[in-house]
Amino acid sequence: MLQRHLGGRWADIRATFTDQIRQIPLSDTENLDTAEHRVATLQALQATARTGIQRLGFDEKYGGGGDPGASITVFEILAQADLSLMVKAGVQWGLFGGAINALGTDVHHEKYLRPIMDADLIGCFAMTETGHGSDVQRIRTTATYDPATDEFVVHSPDSSARKDYIGNAANDGRLAVVFAQLVTAAGVHGPHALLVPIRDEAGATMQGVTITDCGRKGGLNGVDNGRLMFSQVRVPRQALLNRYGAVDEKGEYSSPVESSSRRFFTMLGTLVRGRVSVAGSAGSATKKALAIAVRYGDVRRQFAAGADAEETVLLDYPAYQRTLLPVLARTYALHFAQDELLRIMHEVQTAAEPDEQQQRELESRAAGMKALATWHASEAVSVCREACGGAGYLAENQITQLKADLDVFTTFEGANTVLLQLAGKGLMTQYREHVGDLDTVGMVGFIAEQVLGDVAEITSARSLLQRIRMIGGRESDSASLRDRDWQLALFADRTEHLVSSLGRRIQKAAKDGADSETISSRTQNHVLRAARAHVEHLVLQGFAVSIAKAEDPDLVALLGAVCDLHVLSEIERDAAWFLEHDRLTVSQTKTVSLGIDQLCAELRPHARLLVDGFSIPEEWLTAPILFEERERQASARC
Template sequence: MITADFWYKRQDVFSDRKTAMSQRLDALIDSQHLRPLLPVIYIAWADGTLANEEGQRIRELAGTIGPLGSDDARVLDEWLSPQAAPSATECSVLRRRIREQVRHRQPSLAAMSAAMNGADSTQVTDAVGRYAKERNISGMGVSSEIFQDAGQPVGQSFNEQPSRFNPARVQAVLEGDYAHEWQQVRDILEHDVFAYAYDETSEAARARVLRWLQHLAEHRDMAASALPESVGGQGNMAGFIHVFMALAMFDLSLVVKFGVQFGLFGGSIIFLGNDEHHKTYLPDIASLDLLGGFAMTESGHGSNVQELETTATYDPATQEFVLNTPTMSARKEWIGNAARDGHAATVFAQLNTGGESYGVHAFVVPIRTDDGQAAPGVRIEDCGPKMGLVGVDNGRLYFDQVRIPRKNLLDRYAVVQPDGTYESPIASDNKRFFTMLGTLVGGRISVASACVTAAKKALTIATRYGALRRQFGGDDGKELRVLDYRTHQMRLFPKIAHTYALHFAIEDLIEQFRNRTEADSRHIETLAAGLKSMASWEAIDACQQARECCGGLGFLSENQIATVRRDIDVFATFEGDNTVLMQLLAKNKLASYAKGFEQNLVATIAKELAGKARTELLEGNPVIQRKTDEDHLRDADFHLEVLKLRAHNMLVSAARRIRKRITDGMEPFIAFTDIQDHLMAYAKADMEHHIAVCFAKRVAALEAGPTRDALETMRQLAAVDTIYADSAWYLDQGYFQPTKRKALRRLRIKLLDEIRPDALGYVEAFAIPDGCLSAPIAFEDYIGREPLKHAADDGVA
């Protein structure tokens, strides 16, 4: 049993210990001779242990400063005894007394020891300086340990030197001929209606995004820019894509809602419908009097559109098509605008007439009545809570013998006459199918462009925060900006470089799309598939790195990165699953010489592989294998040569692998499936080469000067980072020597150093307005800011 007497005796013990501790501290602190050594003693005990050898070295240091009296020697021995480690309280008091004497951070242990005397002392500085050098004690460590919680305010100022280039001029290069569209979006987004909200219900988020879309629709020249001139539009699909791209500066739910309404629903009618369809639907689509969706994907068939199960059977007696969902796997899935707002949809279904099936065609189908109820025979479900894009009303659609007029067939490429006769200028079902889908490639380009802007936003916030946030000490006695740490630069700067590279690759694709002809439609479709995949994967990774580089604050919704990271995830699988798209790219490249539009291209490729497999591999230059001088490693010709070599030789290798399997008796389709990993690696290599070519061409077209120099540095980092990431392949194939790989690694680090002074300038050139950035951590005054408004604050229901 614990008695009161026990507690009294225990209190006496604690009191005695406290007295002894106080006396030991006072003896050390009051010693004028030992006072300069207080920082040394504190740092020596910082890890909680002190070796005999280290204690002896401090005694020698004390003797170097001056002879010790017997009392001082006794006190020092007490503090340097490994068996008498100071308590937490003693350490805390000792640290506080050092702070009181030194008053502010010092750049080194020697300077701190000298400051303990109240004046600089050469004898102390020299002696302690030699000791610190010998023990490898840095000023950074001393400042961090002694002043880590001193209550000093953290500086929240960029306080950076101006960039060595004008960010506005880099912005002008980025936006090019479409600066008007970009500025138009910025101006519109300044309206008060465009305000972020957090902690919203799904219904409130959808209502808010619809209100944003309605405001955009009021600016008819922007919303209707892609419409044909015959219905009051500008026929400017490239300008429309840039508007879509620019809107990603703000909110991706709005981007998707905008894209579904104008790009997919409106675009399908523009490209697949006739003039009468244009006049009937497009004005109402532009004004939002008719909200619609794009019903292609089914639960059982997403990427394999040609095998969709929904049917549209023509009834000549009534001159109507009858749409039906024959199985649960035929339900239309993930249809934007379906769950809440849409009144119609472009529905893709197998067209049957006269007892024959003519493949997948598109139909305009009402899905709601004027009072907002589901149309007769139409069943609508909400897809439910999602990982991201909370403001988009994704729904499922089922059709139970839904009748629509014959004229609702979008018949640019095929007509069904009143008697049910089917007519098309394209005889082949496969070619007709691919022609119809090829007209919708603008949607895939738009998705890729939005991914690049989303990455720009996340990287801008993270870079600005990195220039503000300080962590741990520096030799100047101040905590370092986290952007000055090598690991932080390695996470952010290559992502910025790849974002620049993808921007120029997509700009090139938009121009090809704007000037397309029927002859190059397959090439553009292939590029769009590859760049959409590369851009979405890169954006996801860039947003994740940006989130991590902002620590816990990057996880807060109000700081935007978490929201962008959440919303961008689905971009890897909509408008085509990236893995499937990269397989498509590889197949198209293998069959680039094939005629026609085969269903899966396998039959044609199999016929031609024997010749393709004999294509000579490109040989590596033996001089280049060993060449490591910096000018060579920075040179665009070198970058493009080795990237081309990798892509070409992987293509030839794929052809040989498939040929061998077919020769050994494997079915062609199975042979393709068996080397999917190799095809994916080839497709990625091909895109890396293409992206590097686009960046190099754009930089080469600029006049000499700071703007070109700035973009050239970014181009070099993007290329070197790509080549270094694949350096194992170059080593395995004998195209590089190990010394070259090491030289590339050193140059990559050097490029980070070159970019660091201009880091803020590079992200400023993205020209994302403060209202779109919004994130408090991206601004100098983020400490002490008022919390951002939540959804409930402005009456949104």
């Protein structure tokens, strides 16, 4: 029942896909060298292609499934099986295929989508340059239209313009989606994407292209990352993916989006699925690490209360519970938030009429969720490794590979700090647009609308704070700390305070004559804090919505306790803020800490059930500590 509930909207599809991916032979990667690991991952990619599930994200017109939401679940399941495979699939079908799908037009779709889906044509997504990773709008590769031959000339002017960290570039890629500044006689039109062949059918590097290998990485060594340099490489005019910007045979540029900057962000926006799938995949890896650590902690014994007493199971130690269970609770919270993100993404992307406002909110939400989910994943997997002690450090027990592979998730598809700033700026843009110079009443209305949605209704200016005090009181009371409305109001109010105080700081600085760069620099940490608070609130909303959907009272109670543990842990993490802003009293924050201890004890008997809820197939949990520990204890007792 728990498994079914966690499956969410795509529960059936998840189960079916999991069964299909279970058929794919996965190599024992821990002892492969880089070359062997790459070969094995390519083979696994091709085997995945044969299942057909990768088609879901593409248009039905070309044999796709037209189901964006379901397509993300494919990546989430691949991530449970093998992160190198998931990333290689993400490069091939998400980034490379996805860019052609989203930025190209019929002529490109007709020619390329089928072989891409079938993994007959392996490709690259060449956006990042050595000199520009986060600030991709400033890439330096150029694509200059030559009317004499009706071609574009793709060129890397210097080593800082080198395309870097490009998946599938070192070995397997034949064609690359290359982002370059588009140049015509009329001038520079900003970054656009073009299809540039980098290797011929036989695998030989094309003339004018220089490919180097990024070599060994901290993880994900099944993916062949490389670097691309272009020396006056000529491609036909039709190589331009021309949905958002086209050049005709006379060399005239046209675009449905006037501003160069807005055009670029529109193009980037179509690639939002990448961030959604990275957030989900990070969640999958976190769950796998937790399944191993919790199951080990549930049987491993160490130290005994007395000389003749049986040794104590690790998970019965309060310190051990305090280490693992809040991480487990947060993993649940992020799971439901991801579910909600997926639902929104699916609806935006399958809407009959695109809604620009919704698209922007989706991008902002995806950016924030990607940041929080991948940071959590890195921390969680570290906690799991340490919780398994020396056994956790052996490659055979799987956690070190997860840790090494996950490490870069905080960086790729957008560096987390940059993404969180994006989310924060999105929030402030909405704030300015909706609220402008309105008074606090307007502001709270805005927050209520934006961040509370239909979970709670806020109608008057001070009602958030009133609500917090009315429900929560000012004295310690562990029951009220577990009141969901109180928790939602507390988190909404934190966002409201951070956003409106940020707004006031910006207005004041502007009045004092500070330029926008100075303001941006001075308020950077405040923006990050507001964005984080906002996403935390979205996460809690997602959890609350999901609990509301559950029907079985036992399930509701269990999920409620998990949600409470997540919420109290987040309050404890930020307790100083709540105290400093008089949102909670000292008596309350002390009760929060005690409440965490109590919830850990309350949830401890359900720990195994909770990780089983993740539905990870047993054949992907190969860690010997999962079964050897019990056997050893049995033999030691004989």
